[in-house]
Amino acid sequence: MKQIELTQGMFALVDNDVFEELSRYKWYARKGGHTFYAMRSVYLGGGQANRKNKTVLMHRVIIGALKGQHVDHRNGDGLYNLRCNIRANFTISSMA
Structure with a gap:
């Protein structure tokens, strides 16, 4: 686990294998x-x-979330970006 420095004196925790990127x-x-x-x-x-700019959330990048895919943090801490703490759900609405 490694830290990535953010603004406001904060940091995000990430897995070692994604730290460099x-x-x-x-x-x-x-x-x-x-x-x-x-x-x-x-x-x-x-x-x-x-x-034109687009905002990209770190936790979505880490798991490769698709557009429309709901992603959250198991423990509720948005800066604890280890894969084991990020979960994704994809709700497909049926069209009749």
Whole structure:
């Protein structure tokens, strides 16, 4: 287990095998509900007036979550990003 430094004097805990890849980026801590989450912004393009960014959550990156897939932390700590603490559910709605 290793620590990735975030903003606000916080850090996220991650598994050793993903540390190198994740530590290449600048991550920040942001409050979400009752906990903090590690996230970063990805530049999507556009000029200065039309700049487009996308927010990426660290725990979703770690497990390769799909769009629409619900992901949460078993212990409720959004900065405890070990795989054993991240769970994903995919609800498929049937169309009749």
